[in-house]
Structure formats: structure tokens, C-alpha cells
Amino acid sequence: MDWFPLLNSLRIAGISTVIIFFVGIFAAYYISKAPRAIKGVLDVFLTLPLVLPPTVVGYLLLRILGPKRVIGAWVLSVFGVKLTMTWWSAIFATVVVIFPLMYRTARGAFESFDETLAYSGQSLGLSNTYIFWRIRMPYCKQGILAGTVLAFARALGEYGATSMIAGYTPGRTATISTTVYQLWRTNDDALAFKWVMVNMAISFVVLLAVNMLEKKHAAAKGKGGR
Amino acid sequence: MSISVDIEKKLGSFSLKVKFEADNETLALLGASGCGKSMTLKCIAGIEKPDKGCIVVDGITLFDSEKKINLSPQERHVGLMFQNYALFPNMTVLQNIRTGAKREKDKDKRERFVQQVMDSFGLAELADHYPHQLSGGQQQRVALARILVSDPHILLLDEPFSALDSHLRFRLEQEVRSVIRSFGKTVLLVSHDRDEVYRMADSIAVMNDGRIEACGEKKAVFAVPGTKTGAMLTGCKNISRIDRTGQNRVYAADWGIELSVNALTDAATYVGIRMHDVCPGTGDNLTLCKVVEVIENPFSVTVLLRPDGAENTVPIGWETEKEIWKKYQADELYMSLPMNSLLLLEGDKNA
Numbered sequence: 001m002d003w004f005p006l007l008n009s010l011r012i013a014g015i016s017t018v019i020i021f022f023v024g025i026f027a028a029y030y031i032s033k034a035p036r037a038i039k040g041v042l043d044v045f046l047t048l049p050l051v052l053p054p055t056v057v058g059y060l061l062l063r064i065l066g067p068k069r070v071i072g073a074w075v076l077s078v079f080g081v082k083l084t085m086t087w088w089s090a091i092f093a094t095v096v097v098i099f100p101l102m103y104r105t106a107r108g109a110f111e112s113f114d115e116t117l118a119y120s121g122q123s124l125g126l127s128n129t130y131i132f133w134r135i136r137m138p139y140c141k142q143g144i145l146a147g148t149v150l151a152f153a154r155a156l157g158e159y160g161a162t163s164m165i166a167g168y169t170p171g172r173t174a175t176i177s178t179t180v181y182q183l184w185r186t187n188d189d190a191l192a193f194k195w196v197m198v199n200m201a202i203s204f205v206v207l208l209a210v211n212m213l214e215k216k217h218a219a220a221k222g223k224g225g226r
Numbered sequence: 227m228s229i230s231v232d233i234e235k236k237l238g239s240f241s242l243k244v245k246f247e248a249d250n251e252t253l254a255l256l257g258a259s260g261c262g263k264s265m266t267l268k269c270i271a272g273i274e275k276p277d278k279g280c281i282v283v284d285g286i287t288l289f290d291s292e293k294k295i296n297l298s299p300q301e302r303h304v305g306l307m308f309q310n311y312a313l314f315p316n317m318t319v320l321q322n323i324r325t326g327a328k329r330e331k332d333k334d335k336r337e338r339f340v341q342q343v344m345d346s347f348g349l350a351e352l353a354d355h356y357p358h359q360l361s362g363g364q365q366q367r368v369a370l371a372r373i374l375v376s377d378p379h380i381l382l383l384d385e386p387f388s389a390l391d392s393h394l395r396f397r398l399e400q401e402v403r404s405v406i407r408s409f410g411k412t413v414l415l416v417s418h419d420r421d422e423v424y425r426m427a428d429s430i431a432v433m434n435d436g437r438i439e440a441c442g443e444k445k446a447v448f449a450v451p452g453t454k455t456g457a458m459l460t461g462c463k464n465i466s467r468i469d470r471t472g473q474n475r476v477y478a479a480d481w482g483i484e485l486s487v488n489a490l491t492d493a494a495t496y497v498g499i500r501m502h503d504v505c506p507g508t509g510d511n512l513t514l515c516k517v518v519e520v521i522e523n524p525f526s527v528t529v530l531l532r533p534d535g536a537e538n539t540v541p542i543g544w545e546t547e548k549e550i551w552k553k554y555q556a557d558e559l560y561m562s563l564p565m566n567s568l569l570l571l572e573g574d575k576n577a
Contacts, residue, residue: 119273120312122299124376125329138316 001191004171005179006198008087012162012175013155016094020151023095024102025144029132031103032110050100054160057096061165065092084165087173093161098151105150109143110136146213153206157199227411229380233269233279233289242266242276242436252406252413254423254444256459257433263416266433267382270414271306272299283412284379305378309385311369313357319368320344320353326375340375347371362390363398370405381406381413387422399425420461424448432456434574454571457498462569464542465498482536485511487568494570499563501528501545506554509562515542517557527551531561 031042049057065072065083072083083089113136121131137144159177166173168182176199183192232245242262246253255263268274270281272288280290283304288297313322323340330336344350347367357365366386373381386402387395403426406413417423423430424444431441434455440447451457457465466480474490477483478497485497515531518541522528527548530541544561 114310114312116308116310116312117314119268119271119299120306120308121314121325122273123271123302123304123306124326124372125300125303126325127300130328135314135316141316 001194002171005174005176005195008090008173009156009175009177012087012090012094012158013152015088016091016098016155017148017152019091019095020098020102021148024099024147024151025106027099027103028106028110032107046103047100049096050104054093054097054158054162055164058093058161058164061092061096061161065089065165085167085169085173087166090158090162090166090173090175093165094155094158097158097161098154101154102147102151105147106140106144109140109147112143113139142213142216146210149206149210149213153203153210156202156206227284227379229270229284229412229414230282231266231270231279233266233276233281235265235269235274235276235278237265240436242269244433244436244438246431246438246441248412248414248429250410250412251428252415252426253429253431254415254417254427255431255433255438256417256420256423258418258455258459261433262436263433264384267306267384267414267416270302270380270382271304272297272302273306286379303377303379304382305373305376305380306382307366307369307373307384307386309388311357311365311389313365313368313372315357318354318356319349319360322357322368323349323372323375326372329376343371343375361394363394363401366390366398367401370402374405374409378411380411381409383413383415385417386415387417387419395422402426418459420459432459434459451498451569452572454496454498454573457496457569457571462498462500464501464504465496465571466540468495468497480540481533481542482539483511483513483533485563485568486565487570488565490570493572495573496571498569498571499542499567500569501543503564503567504531504542504544505562505564505567506544506546506559507562508560510565511563511568512560513563515559515561517559520551522548531559534558 027046031039034042062084063069067073067076067082067084075081075083083092117135117139118131121135122128157177159181162175163178163181168174168178174182176195180192180195180199183195227250228248230247233242235242240262242265244262244266255266257263265274269276270288275296276289276291278291280292281288287293287295288302288304289295314325317325320340323344327336327340330339344353347370349368349371352360352364357368360368383402387398390398399422406426415423415426427444429442430444430447431438432447432451432453432455433439434453440452440456447456448460451460451462454465466478468476468478470490471477471484474487476485476487476490476497478485487497514534516534518530518532520527520529526545529544529546529551531544532539532541542561
């Protein structure tokens with residue numbers, strides 16, 4: 001059995017999660033502080049990928065990143081690199097699809113933050129960076145961790161947009177989900193089943209982790225901690 | 227050591243416009259919730275930005291809208307204690323207190339100072355506890371220690387006892403008073419509790435709807451509260467609208483009696499009298515009254531009285547010792563509202 005799809009899926013999901021961890025938190029932090037009108041509009045726009053079919057996301061991405069489209073053509077002429085049909089092209093797809101998951105959970109966590117903690121930190125002379133990383137983030141840790149794990153799980157399972165922008169090339173762009181589809185299509189039922197099992201195992205572990213985080217969170221709240 | 231504040235801020239339909247000064251003393255801002263007293267503290271601390279005005283602490287301008295000065299909260303050296311104490315939940319007591327000392331760059335000096343404050347607040351044993359493991363009183367002690375270790379130029383206490391059970395308050399008030407004494411600089415205390423304010427502060431500023439209505443030495447403010455809100459906030463429970471009927475004669479419309487008063491001014495539209503200043507038997511403004519209701523308190527009695535012949539008027543409360551009431555215990559009695567105890571009050575200034 002060729003393990004490349006597993007490796008490829010893990011690296012795409014891993015890199016996407018790292019990117020979305022920072023981008024999602026950044027967006028969540030600033031939008032949770034924005035005036036209500038702006039918040040409403042941005043919220044709809046940023047949550048859209050969650051409800052759009054992945055193929056629509058893939059189509060839109062191809063409209064921008066395709067070799068003959070605005071950005072795709074520019075990158076190709078300047079750097080000589082094609083943005084589609086490589087293993088990392090899938091990162092564009094997963095990043096867009098998992099962004100709302102991270103953004104929404106992180107925003108919920110930030111909105112439950114007790115701002116007086118930040119204010120008193122400022123009055124004590126603590127820098128805003130210190131307050132963000134040492135007070136605000138630990139306070140919102142559970143929500144943000146849960147969001148990260150969910151985003152990672154969703155990234156692992158991304159199929160629609162990925163197959164459109166990265167395609168299926170064995171040993172180059174194949175991920176677990178595209179491989180399963182390909183194997184089923186070519187009637188290789190035994191191998192498809194193996195990959196399904198691998199995928200189930202990973203998802204099981206991830207969801208278990210989410211559950212444990214949430215339980216820990218509930219327990220911490222129960223004993224009066226915040 | 228001093229503070230001078232003169233600021234304006236509009237927030238929707240609410241407008242804050244306060245001006246006061248305080249020296250090396252404890253000044254209490256006394257007001258009902260929503261009157262802008264916490265907002266005033268936030269403006270001083272730099273968390274909220276006033277629209278206009280200036281704030282000067284110890285000769286250092288923290289905010290001046292004309293000179294375009296607006297120091298960050300970090301630069302202000304203002305020690306603000308929140309109602310909920312705002313201890314960092316992810317840090318132990320020791321770590322919480324260390325955050326207050328971060329301005330001091332010399333590491334040894336910092337650690338020495340932290341230890342010193344930990345000891346003087348009796349927190350050594352609690353060093354490794356997290357805030358949620360502490361009682362309300364202990365949390366308050368940690369919050370105070372954390373602020374004092376940051377060497378503030380002024381101390382702002384926002385409703386310091388409101389998060390505590392009432393039986394704890396008395397003891398903690400003593401603790402805070404001794405902290406204030408050893409702090410020795412200007413302290414601003416925000417509260418809605420007149421007893422607490424009277425015990426803790428030297429001066430009092432009565433706030434109502436974003437304005438300071440009366441300000442001065444605490445005994446003077448309690449003796450002559452000046453406005454209806456001031457009288458209510460300092461605990462005067464008998465208040466009536468008045469109509470002028472002659473020189474130094476008024477008709478108390480809510481009570482249904484005519485009264486003689488001292489030095490009536492045009493601005494006075496209300497009259498008030500504290501419940502323990504009402505006098506049975508003899509004296510000025512003597513009226514025959516019917517007893518409407520007798521309310522027993524743990525250590526006193528409140529007798530509600532209505533002038534004979536009046537109907538549907540607001541009864542006047544008389545608070546007295548249980549022993550004294552036992553001597554009267556009548557359905558009817560003569561009641562005096564002594565002229566020297568009557569408070570002539572202005573109405574709400576912006577109502």
C-alpha cells in the first residue's frame with residue numbers, strides 16, 4: 001500500500017491549520033471588537049465558505065488562481081509557477097473551507113472574554129502584546145483549541161474544492177479523500193476500504209480530542225474557574 | 227499628591243460632565259448605578275476617552291483634549307481596582323502580583339518588592355493558589371496587592387465591596403482603610419452605599435445623571451446635601467415637593483402639611499427630613515398625626531405617620547429606638563419637624 005495520500009493529506013491539513021490558526025484568530029479578534037454593522041457584514045462574508053458547496057468554492061478559486069485568470073496568470077508570468085494542480089494547491093482550497101470553523105469558534109471565545117482583565121492589565125503597565133498572549137489567549141484557550149482541532153479534521157476530509165484545484169495525480173496530488181473516490185471508481189474495493197478505515201481512525205481520534213477538550217472546559221467552569 | 231478632573235463625554239443619550247479636585251485624601255463618588263461614576267474612573271485610567279477636558283494627577287497631565295495629550299493606560303500609573311477584582315484566572319496569586327511589578331526593570335529589586343507586598347498582605351501561604359480557589363475577601367486582597375506593587379500615583383476603587391457578602395464587608399472595610407492610610411496618596415472611591423462612603427472617605431461628591439451635584443467634606447455634605455438626589459443618596463427617606471406660601475412658609479405637597487422653614491431660597495423645590503430627626507411630642511411645626519403603620523427593624527422601629535385630616539398623602543417616617551416607641555404606642559400623636567433639621571433641596575439639575 002502506497003502511503004503517499006496519507007502523508008499528503010496530513011501535510012495539507014497541517015499547513016492549512018497553522019495558517020488558519022493565525023488568520024482565524026486575527027480576524028476573530030478584530031471583528032469581535034468592530035462596530036456592529038461592520039461585524040454583521042463581515043460575519044456573513046467570512047462564514048460563507050461554511051455553507052457553500054465545496055465545488056462552488058473550488059470554482060471560485062479556479063476563477064482567481066487558474067493559469068489564465070488574474071492572480072494565476074500574474075504569478076505564472078512573474079515567478080513561473082502554476083498555482084493549480086500541485087500538491088500545495090490543495091492548501092488554497094482547505095484554507096478557504098476551514099477558515100469559518102476557526103473564525104467562528106475563536107470569535108465566540110473572544111466575545112466571552114472579560115474585558116476588565118485586559119483593562120486592569122493595561123493599568124498595571126502590561127503591554128498589549130503581553131495581555132493578548134498571556135491573558136486573553138489562555139482565557140480563550142479551550143475554545144480556540146477546539147476550533148483548531150475541528151479545522152484540522154475538516155481539512156483532512158476536504159474533497160470538492162481540492163479535487164478541482166489540485167486534481168488527482170497518484171504520488172503527486174492524491175489525498176485520502178480523492179484516493180478513496182478514485183479507488184471506488186476503478187473498482188478497487190479492498191484498497192478503498194483500507195483508506196476508509198484509515199480516515200475513520202484519524203477522524204475518531206480528532207473528535208475524541210474535541211470532546212475531551214470540551215469536557216475539561218465544562219469542568220473548569222463548574223468549579224468556578226473562568 | 228492630587229488629582230484634578232474636568233471632563234465631558236457623550237454616550238448615546240447619556241452625557242457625563244464632571245469637574246472635581248482632590249488632594250491627599252479619600253474622595254468618594256456617591257451615586258446610583260448608571261450615574262457615570264464608574265465611567266469617570268475609566269476615563270481617569272485611560273480605558274475610556276473623554277470627548278473634552280483634562281485630567282491631571284500630581285502635576286502630570288494624563289489627558290488634555292486641547293493640548294492633544296492622551297497617555298495610554300500603561301503610562302498613567304493609575305491603580306484601578308474593578309468591582310470583580312479582575313484577577314487573571316490562569317495565573318497563581320504570586321504570578322498575578324508579579325504582573326503588577328513588570329514596570330520595574332531591575333529583576334532583583336522587582337522580586338524583593340513582590341515578596342515584601344506578599345508578606346505585608348499575608349498572602350505568602352496563598353502564593354500557589356489560583357483565583358477561583360480564593361474567597362472574595364482574599365481575592366480583594368490579591369487585587370489590592372497587585373495594584374500597590376505597581377506603585378500607582380493614585381488609587382481608584384470601583385465599588386470595592388459590592389462583590390462581597392455583607393458579613394465580610396465590615397472586616398474588609400477595615401483592611402482597605404488601613405491600606406488607604408499606608409498608601410498615603412489620593413484615593414477615589416466609587417460607591418452607592420452611604421454608610422460605606424461615610425466610613426471610608428474624607429470628602430464626598432454626590433453624582434446624579436452624569437453630573438456632580440454636591441461636593442465637599444463628608445459631614446457638610448450629609449448635613450446640607452443641597453439637592454433631592456443628594457438627600458436621597460445620603461439616606462434621607464422623607465422628601466416632599468414644596469409650594470411657597472409665604473416668607474419662610476411652604477406647603478409640603480406630598481405630605482399635606484404647611485411648614486415653617488429657615489432661609490428659604492428660590493431654588494428650593496423640595497423639603498426633606500431624615501427619619502431619626504422627626505421628633506414626637508413638642509417642637510416646631512407640630513402636627514397631630516395618625517399612625518399608619520409600625521415597621522419593626524432589627525434594632526429600631528419605623529413609624530409611618532400621616533397628618534390628621536390628610537388623605538392619600540405620602541406618610542412621614544419616624545425612626546426611633548424600640549424603648550422610646552414603647553412609651554408612645556398610640557394611634558395618634560403630635561409630631562414635630564424641627565426647622566433646623568429640615569433640608570431645603572433643589573430638584574434634579576437636568577431633569
